[in-house]
Amino acid sequence: VRIVESGGGLVQPGASLRLSCAASGFTFTSYHIKWYRQAVGKERELVALITKDGSNTTYADFWRERFTISRDDVKFEAYLQMDSLHPEDPAVYYCNARRDSTPFADNWGRATQVVVCS
Numbered sequence: 001v002r003i004v005e006s007g008g009g010l011v012q013p014g015a016s017l018r019l020s021c022a023a024s025g026f027t028f029t030s031y032h033i034k035w036y037r038q039a040v041g042k043e044r045e046l047v048a049l050i051t052k053d054g055s056n057t058t059y060a061d062f063w064r065e066r067f068t069i070s071r072d073d074v075k076f077e078a079y080l081q082m083d084s085l086h087p088e089d090p091a092v093y094y095c096n097a098r099r100d101s102t103p104f105a106d107n108w109g110r111a112t113q114v115v116v117c118s
Contacts, residue, residue, distance in 0.1 A: 001025040001107050005095045008112030013087055019080040019112055021095030026107065029053075031099050033071055033078040037091040038111075044094065048080060052099075062088075085116045 007019040021033065032052050038044040048069035049058045057069050068081040078095060092111040099105040 001105075003095050003097060003107055003109035005093065005109045005112040008093060008114045010115040010117060011085055012118055013085060013116055015085050015116075016081070016083045017085065017114060019082065019093055019095075019114075021078040021080075021097075021109060023076045023078070023095075023097055023107075026097070026099075026105070028076040028097070029073050030101075031097040031105070031107070033069070034096040034098065035067075035069060035078075035080045036094045036096060037089075038094070039091040042091075047093070050078065082114070085114070087116050087118075090115050090117075 002024045004022045007017060011017055030052055034049045035047045036044050037047050047060055047063050048067055050069045050071050054071055066084045071078040092113050094111045095109040097107040
C-alpha cells in the first residue's frame, strides 16, 4: 500500500495550488479519499472528503468556498484544488484512503507542505 502526496510549495496569498495523491497497492475505487491538514501546534483536521464512487463531496466550512476535491479512478489519483490561498492555510496536507467495509483499512501518505507567504 502506497500513498504519495505532491504539489505543495511556497506561494503568495491569493495564489492557487493543486495537491495530488497517488495511490497504489490497493483497490482505489473501494476507498473514500480525504484530505487532512495539520498546522504547526495544532491537531490534524479534516479538509475535504470524496466518496469512493465520487458521487459526494464534503468540506469543512472554512475551506468550502475555496477548495475542491476530486478523483481520477483511472489514474488512481485524488486531488485537492486550493484557490485563493490565505495566510491561514499553511500546513502539511495529508491524503487518507479509508475503506469502511470489511476488510476495514485506513491508509495515510506522508504529506506535502503548503506555505503561504507574501
